[in-house]
Amino acid sequence: MIYFDNASTSYRKPQRIYDAVYNTMINGAGNSGRGANSVSMAAGRILHDCRTELSLLFHCDKPENIVLKSSVTEALNTILLGLLKPGDHVISSVMEHNSVLRPLEKLRKDGIITYDLLPCDDSGEILLDSLSDLENLNTKAIILSHVSNLTGTIQPAARIRERLRNKDIYIIIDAAQSAGYIKVDMESLKVDAIAFTGHKGLLGPQGTGGFIISDRMNQDMRPVFTGGTGSDSLSLDQPLFLPDKFESGTHNIPGIAGLLEGVKFIKEREINRINEEHMFLSEYFLHHLDALDSIALMGKRTPSGRIPNFSLTFKNMDCSEAAFILENRFNIISRSGYHCAPLAHKALGTGETGSLRISFGHFTTVQDIDQLLVALKYISEVYHGE
Ligand SMILES: Cc1ncc(COP(=O)(O)O)c(C=O)c1O
CATH class of the missing domain: 3.40.640.10 (Type I PLP-dependent aspartate aminotransferase-like (Major domain))
Incomplete structure (x- = not known):
């Protein structure tokens, strides 16, 4: 997993x-x-x-x-x-x-x-x-x-x-x-x-x-x-x-x-080193996410000014469906829904849809992110086309 x-x-x-x-x-x-x-x-x-x-x-x-x-x-x-x-x-x-x-x-x-x-x-x-x-x-x-x-x-x-x-x-x-x-x-x-x-x-x-x-x-x-x-x-x-x-x-x-x-x-x-590693991983993820047209990122598109906690929405797909595919086809755990932040969703225009949240931890690796990107590419291209 x-x-x-x-x-x-x-x-x-x-x-x-x-x-x-x-x-x-x-x-x-x-x-x-x-x-x-x-x-x-x-x-x-x-x-x-x-x-x-x-x-x-x-x-x-x-x-x-x-x-x-x-x-x-x-x-x-x-x-x-x-x-x-x-x-x-x-x-x-x-x-x-x-x-x-x-x-x-x-x-x-x-x-x-x-x-x-x-x-x-x-x-x-x-x-x-x-x-x-x-x-x-x-x-x-x-x-x-x-x-x-x-x-x-x-x-x-x-x-x-x-x-x-x-x-x-x-x-x-x-x-x-x-x-x-x-x-x-x-x-x-x-x-x-x-x-x-x-x-x-x-x-x-x-x-x-x-x-x-x-x-x-x-x-x-x-x-x-x-x-x-x-x-x-x-x-x-x-x-x-x-x-x-x-x-x-x-x-x-x-x-x-x-x-x-x-x-x-x-x-x-050391907290500064943890933060630097997270910035590096965020930059890597954000760079590759850019290529996936049917997935939108909420919030900052830069690795700075944020922690590696990303909320995504999908064109023509419910977030909970995306989370289901991630888990059942790729063994990747994410979270879909409103994340106990109802007014933030309203303010950012996702009050109706919620989001799929991907949050890195202290042991997240580039390889983990690569597998996530493969799965997101499948959802945005292959699955959409089925
Ligand atoms: C910003 C923020 N505040 C409060 C909480 C509540 O945390 P806990 O369930 O550990 O009390 C969370 C947890 O998701 C959170 O993200």
């Missing part, structure tokens, strides 16, 4: 990640912070090491400000529900995933917040020029994806802070697609929170993720979930120190042990 659905979840992962999950379960995945027995202490070390590696990756100088959750979806909900208060206004964009759009829409329907969405251009890049038109006195936060899961477009996250002209507005970044693919740096992006998922570019198992938060924004937030933390156990109140404030209940220690190995793997391979 040739796997091109890494934007959904990465596969395959380095062996050390499978080993870490397995060994943690076999050797005793204790419950961190619950007692001082040796397995509980071992679990605590895994948590500590994972936070430390994540803080190095995201350039956050306080590992305790890294909160571990089960996914970026849980992280984004925890941030939005913990931060927003009645009357607040939020700015987001049409390019967002439903993990941002649905919490915002629910909060709006519950009468708690209002929100406005930035538009995008033809390449799926959001138009920051519209920011000042959308801001109002109640604007509390702006929340944007760092990279579009539909078009792979890298959004101008680093330019948001200067656009806000020293206003007291929190910036929250959904790094689900960027983490592990390009540099995601809390300091240089000058943002207040970054939410990430563990099972995509960071190569961890499913059921891992979290967020990094600035002290400033943390002070303005309340915990959404409450429960056992292993700390302050005689108190009925949720502890207000990080990370316990946002981490109730037993951690996914085997998953976090796998994530730790994934993050170490990314560090060893």
Whole structure:
């Protein structure tokens, strides 16, 4: 099988990640912070090491400000529900995933917040020029994806802070697609929170993720979930120190042990080199894709300004049919549909059709891409002619 659905979840992962999950379960995945027995202490070390590696990756100088959750979806909900208060206004964009759009829409329907969405251009890049038109006195936060899961477009996250002209507005970044693919740096992006998922570019198992938060924004937030933390156990109140404030209940220690190995793997391979390799593969793919007339690419046609995540549409063919042929005739895994980005499809003119998404991973090779190109050529020429 040739796997091109890494934007959904990465596969395959380095062996050390499978080993870490397995060994943690076999050797005793204790419950961190619950007692001082040796397995509980071992679990605590895994948590500590994972936070430390994540803080190095995201350039956050306080590992305790890294909160571990089960996914970026849980992280984004925890941030939005913990931060927003009645009357607040939020700015987001049409390019967002439903993990941002649905919490915002629910909060709006519950009468708690209002929100406005930035538009995008033809390449799926959001138009920051519209920011000042959308801001109002109640604007509390702006929340944007760092990279579009539909078009792979890298959004101008680093330019948001200067656009806000020293206003007291929190910036929250959904790094689900960027983490592990390009540099995601809390300091240089000058943002207040970054939410990430563990099972995509960071190569961890499913059921891992979290967020990094600035002290400033943390002070303005309340915990959404409450429960056992292993700390302050005689108190009925949720502890207000990080990370316990946002981490109730037993951690996914085997998953976090796998994530730790994934993050170490990314560090060893170096994010700039990963990005360079992806640019090379993207250029190769885009160059050959140009020759296939009946296939249209959504988003940027250049290898720069994007990650290797490509949405395609087909003349006279449904995307799900194309995905079916890819898998059943060529053993190539892709993804067809709307990719949980309904407004992005509307904005880019594919609201009726959806797209077929091809997303490269850390182990995609030129040979894999060659086989994909053969299959796409078959779909666009031979199959169309049948
Ligand atoms: C941009 C973006 N945000 C959020 C998510 C949700 O990720 P998860 O299902 O891991 O919570 C995804 C996953 O597809 C995504 O691409």
